[in-house]
Each structure stands twice: as C-alpha cells, then as structure tokens.
Amino acid sequence: MITAERKPFEQIRAVTDQFGKVLVVGCNTCVAVCLTGGEKEAEVLASQLRIARGQDGIAGSVETVTVLRQCENEYLDAISEQVKAADLVLSTACSIGPQGIAERFPGVRVAPAMNTNMMAVVKGHHHWAEYCVACGDCGIFNTGGICPIARCAKTLINGPCGGSQGGRCEISPDVECVWQLIHDQLVSLGLEENLRKISGPKKWSSANTGGPRSMKKEGFKP
Amino acid sequence: MAQDQTITRHFFRPGTGDDGLRPPCEVACPIHTDAQRYIQLVAAGRYADALEVIRDTNALPQSIGRICAHPCEDACRRGQVDEPIAICNIKREASDGAKAEGRGYDPPRPQFGDRKVAIIGSGPSGLAAAHDLALMGIRPVVYERQPEAGGFLRTGILNYRLPKDILDEDIAYITGMGVEIRTGVAIGEDVGFDELAAEHDAVLIAVGLSESRSLPVAGVDNRGVLLAVPFLEAVNAGREVPELGKEIIVIGGGNVAIDVARSARRVSGGDVTMVCLEADHEMPAHDWEVRDAVAEGVKIVCSQGPNAIVGDGQVEGLEMKRCESVFDEQGRFAPTFCETELSTLPGDTVIISIGQMSDMSFLGGSGPELDGRGILVFDREQCATTRRGVFASGEVVTGPGAAVSAMASGKRAAIAIGKFLGVDVDFPAEPRAVNELPGYVAGMINKGARRSVPARPEDERVRDFGEVELGLGEVDGRCEASRCLLCAAGARYSETRCISCLTCVRVCPYAAPEADGNGLLKIDPDKCQACGICFTQCPAKAIDLAVLSEDDIRAAVDAALEGSGEVEFGCWYPQTRVAAEAGAVMLPCTARLSLGLVLYAFEAGAGRVHVAVCSEDDNGRFVTGHRQTRAVVEEGRRALQEIGLDPEALVLTLVKEKKCLKPQQ
Structure with a gap:
C-alpha cells in the first residue's frame, strides 16, 4: 500500500487560515489502512483546526467528508457539491488524492495535508516499512525475494558494502542491512x-527517472 | 461531587446488535429481565433507573429481589472466571436504593376499556398477569380466597426471607395501577365459576398448588403429624400451632421443606431434623437454602425414606428405611428402598413436606376439563384450557417451580388473553444468548471477589422471624454490579464501512475479530469483552460498541459539561473518581477513549480533561486497556500542543483505590 504522513500542523494552518470554508476530505483506502488519513483521522484534523481557528477568531467552518479512494473520479463525483461549496479542499490522501481533486474540479483550491512517503508492507500495528520504489524492472527473483533497490540505503545491486555491521546498515542501527x-x-x-x-547495470529507464509514466492495457474499451 | 451522567437508561443499549444475541443472565431468566442493564445502572448508583428497568418485566421487584431462585446467576459467565455476579442481591439493591431516594414507587395509571378479566389466585403468576393485562388497558379483577393477597408468597414464604411489608409494597404498586384484588372471596363457594365466567370477558386460573401431599404410611393419623402448607399458613398468619412439640421431624428435601424446618426451629426453639430420600448432592432444595438451614441448627438426614410414623395416638418418632436410589435410568422419580435396613428417629412432631397439588374442586362440574389425575387439560402455547375464554398459568399447570417461573407463565397468559381480546400483542421470540467464554478469554479476565450479603447472626435470627439477609448496601452493591462482564454488549461492526484493514484483528487482546481471505470480518461475540480498543483504533469508523456508542459518549460529554468546565473520562469498575469536580463520563474502560473523543471534549468547551488509568502491574478490567489509554493521552497531548493549547490540560490520573477488584473487607 501507499503510506503517507500528516504534515506538521503549523504548515497546514498556514495554508488553511487563508480560507473560510474548509473541507477536509479523507481517503478510506491506503492512508486509512496506514491509520493516517482515513475518515477518523480526517475528523481529528478537522477538530484540531476548528479548535485552533476558534481560538484565533478565524471565521468560517471546517467540515469533513471521506471517499473510498480519491484517485478515482467516480468516487470524487459523489462529493462534488461539497467540494464546490468549499473555499479550500484539504486532502488527507497521498499526493494523488489532492491532484485528482484538482483535476476533477478545475477552479477549486486544493491543498495536501499529507506527505506521501512510501509503498510499504505492514510490519505490525502502527509499523510500516518500504519494500518497493516502483523501478519498473523487478529483479527480486535473484535476491531471494528481497528488494535491494527499495531497501538498501545505497540502492546497491551487488552488495553488501563495507557499511554492513552486525546485520545493520551504517546509516542507522534501526535499519537492517x-x-x-x-x-x-x-x-x-x-x-x-x-x-x-x-549483476550488470540496471535498466533505469523504466523507473520514474525515465520520465513520467502511465499505463494502458490492451483490451475492451467501453 | 458531580454525578456520573453517562449511564442513564437512554445512554445504554447493551446487546442490541444485528446478531440479536443477549446476555446469558437475561436469557436464563424466565421473564427475561434485562439484568445487564439494571446491573450497570446500579453500578452507576442510578437506582431508580435500575428499578424502572426491572419493572419493565417484573411486577414484584422487591419480593423477587429477595427470594428468587436466580437461574440468571447459574448462567452468568463471570462464574467461569471466579464467581457469578450476585444478580438477585443487586436487584434488591436497586429497589432499596430507589426507595431511599424516594423514587420508583409511583405506579402508572393505565386507562382501562370495557373489558375485564377475572384472575383466580393472587400469587406471583396471577399478580404478574394482572400487572401486564393492566398495562394493555384491560381491567383485571383478582380473586383471592385468603384474607390477604400474595398467594404462596404470603402464606408459604416466611418473613425471615420475605418481610410482609415488602410484599405489601409490591402489591400496593400493582393495586395502585388500578388492579382490583378481592380478598376473602372463594370461587366455587362465594361466587360460582360459571357466574364468574359470565361476568368477565376472560378468566385466568392461577390458583397454584395449595394443598400438601400426605404420605400413605402407618401412623399418619397420629396427633403431631402436620402438613407443610397448613403449618406454613399458620406460622405466617401468626397463629399458634399447638401440636408442635420440641423434637420435630420434617419429611422432605425441597425448598418448601427447608422453609418448614427453619420456621419450626424459630417457633419451637427445639430440635429440627429433615429427612429426605435424596443423597445430599441430590437434594432438590437450593444449596444456599440448605446452607442457611444448617447454619440455623437444622439437621439433615439424607437417603432415608419414611416407613412408618411411630406412636399410638401421639407421634413418638419416624421409622425410616434406607433409600437406595431416587431416580430411575431415565431420571424419573422412582425411589427404591432396602426394606430391611430400618432405623427409628425419635420425635414428637412430624411435618410432611413432600410436595403439593392443586385443588380444582372450585370448578364444580362446569369448568374446563380435567384429566384422569385431576389436572387441568392445558394448551401450553396458548395458555388455554378446554373452555373458551378460560386460561391458566402458574404452578397449577406448570408444576412446582420458582416464583419467577410462575410469573413467566402468568405473563405469557396475559399476552394470550390480550390476543384473545383483540389487543395488538404477541408472544415474544425467545432470546438467544452468547455462548460460554472460551477458556483462554476467561483466563485473561482479572478476578474480583463476589460480595456476599451480610446476614444476621444465626443464634440471633433463629429467635425471631425478622429478615435474615440485610442487603448489600451501596458500596458492596455497586462494586458487585461492577463485576458484570457486559456479555453481548461489545463490538458491532458495519460491513459497509469496513475497509478490511485488519487493524481490529491486530489490536484485540481477546482475538475476537477474524477476517477471511477476502478481508470479510467477523467479530466473535463470545470472545469480545467490550473493552473498546478496536473502536478507538479502527480508521474507518466501522466499529462501535453496543454499550455506550460513540454518539452516547459524545452526548455524555455534553451533559457533563452542563454543570462543570471540566470532564472526567472515568472507569466505572474501580468505582473511584479521579476528578471529583469534573463532569463525569464513566466508561467500562478508558481504553474506549479515542483521540476524536478527547478532542470533542475540548471542542465542546472543556478547559481540562481528566482521564483515569490503571497501572501496568495492577491493570484493571482489560489486559491491555491501560496501554491504549496512555497512548491516546500522549496522542492527545501532542494534538493539543500542535493547536497551541496546554498539553497539561489533558490530565492522566492513576486509579489507586480500586474498591471493586479487592476482596471484600
């Protein structure tokens, strides 16, 4: 799944304080599963904003609505009226969400409340770890099902380096080698x-560094 | 101290989930009283609300709170952890507490239409039926041949278990509803059955088992041989029993025999010995009845049957034969004796208490049909006799049993009569209970000693008929109520809201949630302990609890802030407040507290929010609850700091004095 973390509150305040009617839009898929931007977290953020704005006498309102996935137009269309009535839409999705909203509703001011951080596996409750960077050329068959591109600090494809100590990476004792x-x-x-x-040189052209990517599938076109 | 506003009747809806499962105590209760709800209300000290819940199903709350055979306690799942909740005593505590507050004793006054129903017999079954019919707007007229109402509760149960003024109060409530009780009227003598049937739209026969069975043994006509029912009637009425000597033998091992023995002990001051067929573990009397009788000096001789009453004109003793077995292979009563193994117990009085039967002679020849044994022919489903418009309930048709079972029968008959008279009522569906606690779950629940009811000392109480049990009192009553496990009142999950994130599966201490390969979730109500951790952690608001939903808690916060600028999220189990001046929102565990609820309290205007928590090594009700509470308080403080509020406005206070989880002093 994609994980995202909420931005520092003062950054969110700095943006939202300029607007009267703020609509916090939660996303109930990836960021809900990583417990940062689903319906409940969107409501917590809205509650914090209301208290803070109330203290500072900022007029307006902060309301919330949550869709299943902000990256799909059909879900966004269901909240079209609320979005259009807002002065600012504050998205708690990964960065795809606010972009999706901005594209679907031209003329609406949209701000991200989150920083997207990774594609992750769930290690346990409240613990996620990055396992993929979408290089577009998966080679984990040769590395025992473990991705060195995502999980090595140096992205080495012929490791380890001399910084591997006692199974830990030299960048931090918290990071596994x-x-x-x-x-x-x-x-x-x-x-x-x-x-x-x-291993020979890796094909990086399929990664993000090869330019913006899109994906199309052959087959039925409605 | 600001009162706990959380658990009013309206804030509390246990066991109302889609699964329809109910707590085992309620299902085991013959009248299905919502015991869990009134127990929680007693725990919160809301006695009048608790009594109101009891009155929803129970027309005789004070009396039943003293004498009930409490099958609810046998079903109580706390019994798998340590000992069952003292539900019956808590019921009494509710009525005692409400009385002390001067609340809960004003009966409703239903408007009656033209139709009226004659009820023959004012025992628990007749009174329960009268009460329920009155609430349907049908005028009940109860006929009682004794000078006072109450049936066997008055004539058969002694003051030391059920004081007459308590019974009077229960009956006064029913008559206060407009139920007419005509005492001293014997149907069949003062009024003919046909005449009665003609004057009423329906008749309910609830005459109970008013006659003692005797024994076909030699010497039964001796002076000094008494029957249980007339003996108890005389003692209850305060009449002398001149035949009663000083060496009394009571034949029988049931609950009535126990009452006979205990009253004989009180009246005579002499020796009382019970003789019964059953071995001690087979005695039909309840364990606690036997224990009380023995404590009062009653001796019990088991596995002996009466062979003959010895004496020539006056009882001199009882010749007994050894009873080899009481029941046959099918469990039917079929005693076998060793006819040669005889012994004699000396005594000057024998009281026969081996069972009761009905006297149907009042029907004359014109009543509903009786079978070959003189027992009413009866349709159990419809509570109907063979004569149209004539119904029956209670022990006369069910056989001997607990008072509350007789009430259940009366309540069903009331519905049957209501249906017959065109009232829009129907028999309720039988509730289903959650199953037993899985063993590992039972092992995770902290133990807490059952509060025993204080009783007067044995040597003092055998000298009079004053009440033996004194009631739990406020502290022990509320602590005892706090032991309730809230069966079937836990997590309710919405399939449409669930995002299959598996968070609940990961955080539940009891492994109650399970997800299939498609992420479809099931929360097992047998395992769920209603701690609330899944509720606080679910990111999609797909989980709420039956006991205090999120909306209920928000409403409680609003109510708490009406009288105070601060809120305490307290734990109701220790019965200890951590912030006396704050408005209280008491929760089964503060693990129920989500960050959203904490912020809601501040948003609603709280200047300070107090949260009670257990310590790591003395964790209260739920194994990991304290960790969740601490985590949410830390999160809350960070959230307050972010928005420029003082994080210290969220105060975490360790609950030091846990009255309820300590043994009784």
Missing part, C-alpha cells in the same frame, strides 16, 4: 552461489 538479509535468505535457499554472480 538488506544485503545481510539477502545473504541469509540465499543461504537458506541453498543459492549462495548467486552472490558470486555480478
């Missing part, structure tokens, strides 16, 4: 010989 993990996994699979093979 993914090449240690890959090593251990390949050993347990009886494939440690793979480690002796040098």
